[in-house]
Amino acid sequence: MISFDDYIEKFDKLVQKYIPPKKDWTPPDQAVYGPKDPFRVPIKEGKELQFNAIKYQFKNHYENNNMYNSFCKQMNITPSDIKTYDDIEKIPLIPGEFYKDYPHGRDFAMWLANIFTGHIPQVKISGKNPNFDDIINSFNASGFVVAYSSGTSGRHTFIPRDSRTFNISEYAIAKNSITMAYPVYDYSMKGYLLMPNPFKTNVFAGKVCTIFFNAVSEVKSAIDREINTELIKLSMTGSGSFKAKMIQKVIAKMNKKIVNDIIKWLEKNEKEKNKIVFAGAPFILYAVTKKLIEQGKSFDFSDRAAILTGGGWKIEENHRMPLEDFRKRMQEVLGINTEYCLDLYGMVEGNGWMVQCQEGHYLHIPYTYYHPMILDENSKPLEYGKWGRFAFLDGSTFSYPGFIISGDKSRMLEHCPVCDRPGPVLEPEVTRISGKEMRGCAEELRRMISMDTGDD
Amino acid sequence: MTSIREIKEKGYIPQKMTTKLFIAGAFSLSKTLLLNMGDLKKLRKSLPNSERYIRPKREYEIPKFSKDMKINNSNEKYLRPTLYCDHREPKVVALAHKLGAYKKSDREFAEGAFELVKEQMTLEICPLNSVSETLDRGTGTCFHLITAFIALCRAAGIKARYKVFAMNVIKAWYDSVVVADPLVKKWYDSMGYFMLEGEGEAFIDGKWVVAHVGPKAERQAAAGIPITKFGEDSIGRWFFAIPGTIMIMESIPYGFSGTTKLLKIIAPGSMERVNISILKQIEKGRDIINKAGGADSYDRMVRMEEGAKKPDIKIESKSQIVFED
Numbered sequence: 034m035i036s037f038d039d040y041i042e043k044f045d046k047l048v049q050k051y052i053p054p055k056k057d058w059t060p061p062d063q064a065v066y067g068p069k070d071p072f073r074v075p076i077k078e079g080k081e082l083q084f085n086a087i088k089y090q091f092k093n094h095y096e097n098n099n100m101y102n103s104f105c106k107q108m109n110i111t112p113s114d115i116k117t118y119d120d121i122e123k124i125p126l127i128p129g130e131f132y133k134d135y136p137h138g139r140d141f142a143m144w145l146a147n148i149f150t151g152h153i154p155q156v157k158i159s160g161k162n163p164n165f166d167d168i169i170n171s172f173n174a175s176g177f178v179v180a181y182s183s184g185t186s187g188r189h190t191f192i193p194r195d196s197r198t199f200n201i202s203e204y205a206i207a208k209n210s211i212t213m214a215y216p217v218y219d220y221s222m223k224g225y226l227l228m229p230n231p232f233k234t235n236v237f238a239g240k241v242c243t244i245f246f247n248a249v250s251e252v253k254s255a256i257d258r259e260i261n262t263e264l265i266k267l268s269m270t271g272s273g274s275f276k277a278k279m280i281q282k283v284i285a286k287m288n289k290k291i292v293n294d295i296i297k298w299l300e301k302n303e304k305e306k307n308k309i310v311f312a313g314a315p316f317i318l319y320a321v322t323k324k325l326i327e328q329g330k331s332f333d334f335s336d337r338a339a340i341l342t343g344g345g346w347k348i349e350e351n352h353r354m355p356l357e358d359f360r361k362r363m364q365e366v367l368g369i370n371t372e373y374c375l376d377l378y379g380m381v382e383g384n385g386w387m388v389q390c391q392e393g394h395y396l397h398i399p400y401t402y403y404h405p406m407i408l409d410e411n412s413k414p415l416e417y418g419k420w421g422r423f424a425f426l427d428g429s430t431f432s433y434p435g436f437i438i439s440g441d442k443s444r445m446l447e448h449c450p451v452c453d454r455p456g457p458v459l460e461p462e463v464t465r466i467s468g469k470e471m472r473g474c475a476e477e478l479r480r481m482i483s484m485d486t487g488d489d
Numbered sequence: 490m491t492s493i494r495e496i497k498e499k500g501y502i503p504q505k506m507t508t509k510l511f512i513a514g515a516f517s518l519s520k521t522l523l524l525n526m527g528d529l530k531k532l533r534k535s536l537p538n539s540e541r542y543i544r545p546k547r548e549y550e551i552p553k554f555s556k557d558m559k560i561n562n563s564n565e566k567y568l569r570p571t572l573y574c575d576h577r578e579p580k581v582v583a584l585a586h587k588l589g590a591y592k593k594s595d596r597e598f599a600e601g602a603f604e605l606v607k608e609q610m611t612l613e614i615c616p617l618n619s620v621s622e623t624l625d626r627g628t629g630t631c632f633h634l635i636t637a638f639i640a641l642c643r644a645a646g647i648k649a650r651y652k653v654f655a656m657n658v659i660k661a662w663y664d665s666v667v668v669a670d671p672l673v674k675k676w677y678d679s680m681g682y683f684m685l686e687g688e689g690e691a692f693i694d695g696k697w698v699v700a701h702v703g704p705k706a707e708r709q710a711a712a713g714i715p716i717t718k719f720g721e722d723s724i725g726r727w728f729f730a731i732p733g734t735i736m737i738m739e740s741i742p743y744g745f746s747g748t749t750k751l752l753k754i755i756a757p758g759s760m761e762r763v764n765i766s767i768l769k770q771i772e773k774g775r776d777i778i779n780k781a782g783g784a785d786s787y788d789r790m791v792r793m794e795e796g797a798k799k800p801d802i803k804i805e806s807k808s809q810i811v812f813e814d
């Protein structure tokens with residue numbers, strides 16, 4: 034069996050272009066790219082890396098972001114207040130809602146420019162009345178990587194990353210997953226992306242998977258058409274316009290095709306004895322296995338396949354599937370080992386990709402650059418073991434203050450109850466706090482695709 | 490017969506501010522209508538194949554009036570009958586007694602009346618009418634509902650009054666109610682704020698306590714805001730009052746129902762569409778509350794979010810962002 038160090042070195046070589054030259058590393062780069070196994074760094078060392086990265090970014094946003102600077106002044110906190118590790122929880126947190134409260138049209142472009150930290154390159158936007166997609170594409174043509182949550186409620190979370198910050202997010206999602214999947218991953222794997230094609234969308238959950246194309250030898254995308262805010266709006270609102278109805282029809286047709294394509298792909302890879310990996314929305318695999326069960330078919334991919342899921346566990350309308358049942362089903366129908374069926378938790382607002390361990394399926398937190406917190410109703414941090422709102426200080430975001438209160442409810446434990454990794458974990462399942470909005474990109478996708486798998 | 494003195498004393502003549510707002514509202518409504526004659530033709534009727542509004546069933550019982558029920562016959566300010574708000578009507582008296590009039594403390598009674606009106610009555614856009622009709626129907630505009638609350642309080646010998654203001658709605662609410670109908674939207678947009686909104690106030694233990702009875706819990710949940718309780722103001726949370734427009738009134742003034750009457754005559758389709766949208770919103774809110782594990786648990790979680798401060802953003806123009814026509 035390959036040693037862990039060789040395993041990660043091989044991966045690092047494949048994704049060289051996401052890693053800045055070592056001579057340019059700042060404390061945030063050190064915290065993300067430095068550790069071989071981000072989940073096994075001794076706590077003391079991890080805290081040091083985390084503190085240096087967060088302190089660096091706090092100073093950066095305080096000095097280079099007017100919006101955040103005045104917010105900190107209002108809260109009466111300056112970088113000189115952050116002296117030791119115990120001080121970091123004083124850093125002012127921005128409610129995630131803030132990134133959903135944007136104007137339309139040309140004002141949207143100015144809003145994006147105003148929430149951005151640091152130097153803004155020239156962005157040319159054409160048209161009298163540009164929509165969100167026009168503006169984002171213009172920004173991204175100038176070196177930004179603006180991405181957004183799919184926003185079931187019609188409101189997106191827009192986050193302005195620069196390419197450096199986006200590279201970190203991509204690197205971290207891949208490295209954290211591959212670390213936990215040790216030793217099953219290797220470059221020869223054939224990948225199936227259960228998300229929109231990253232090259233055809235600015236939806237964060239799709240776009241952040243660009244690195245998948247570098248990490249494995251071949252990738253197919255389940256959703257291969259362009260996905261933009263207009264299309265999402267038309268497919269979600271169910272508004273009765275002719276165009277919306279057309280789109281919904283096309284999508285329904287696409288769904289059947291996705292399931293059939295995946296089954297064909299499984300058959301081919303079984304025949305060729307290939308290693309495979311699925312990454313993305315669990316409901317698509319649920320639909321695939323449902324069809325396979327109906328057809329009385331099954332596969333045996335044991336020891337040569339992995340499933341990395343993310344984005345929520347609503348499998349069908351009014352049906353949440355317990356993760357354990359999902360893993361069991363994947364093993365029964367596809368033969369994939371339950372320990373290689375891992376869920377991820379992350380969000381467009383940050384680069385902190387949490388991944389389940391094989392042993393206990395708890396969500397491990399990448400604590401070398403990311404400080405997790407659970408808050409009570411007065412936004413005060415709670416002790417381990419208490420339920421509350423998930424919040425974080427992300428020491429890896431250069432282009433916007435990644436100090437955020439999320440809308441998700443969870444519980445944090447100081448150590449994993451099952452495995453021996455030293456850092457903190459979240460409960461295996463994270464849920465949305467209020468019904469203000471359905472959370473999770475998989476849920477958003479599921480709705481958009483309105484998968485035709487109901488008991489019809 | 491209403492005497493001139495009564496008209497003057499009880500404030501039936503609109504205050505200067507109300508008049509100003511009325512004129513602004515009427516002007517902007519006429520302008521909207523004139524500029525949208527094409528839309529208007531379509532909106533005049535609910536289209537035959539579109540969904541119809543079905544009024545929800547009343548959620549509470551009104552007991553029979555009996556002669557031994559105590560009636561408040563005071564002529565003191567805030568305790569006496571006013572326009573559309575005669576608390577001596579038998580249905581009002583009977584319902585007030587069911588809620589514990591003259592038995593419970595003023596606060597307990599007002600809280601009970603608040604709960605009944607806010608949570609068991611439903612918003613429906615329709616012209617103003619007597620308070621008994623409103624209680625009978627179980628629905629009405631926020632002014633019907635405030636009137637119901639005020640009448641119940643006065644029937645129990647508790648002083649009560651109106652607090653009226655012009656408002657700016659929060660976006661979520663705007664999206665579900667105002668945007669539901671194109672004509673209402675145009676009207677709203679052309680004015681920048683919706684005509685008038687209000688709350689009730691009851692005089693409890695020497696203080697005026699606010700009662701925002703308009704939105705029931707389900708509607709608040711649909712908008713993602715906390716479920717407000719007796720004593721909690723809607724201003725700043727649910728509505729943003731236009732500065733300088735807050736007025737305290739003993740009575741609804743004359744001419745107040747003009748706008749809804751007008752809307753009903755010229756655009757009944759608009760009214761129906763908004764009412765359908767309100768019911769859908771309630772449906773959605775009910776689902777949200779159920780998913781959150783009940784109203785209390787929903788409320789706690791949302792208030793958790795409200796506690797956090799958000800940065801203010803002043804959008805400055807940046808020369809790097811270039812718009813090309």
Ligand SMILES: [Zn+2]
Nearest residue numbers: 390393449452
């Ligand atoms: Zn573990």
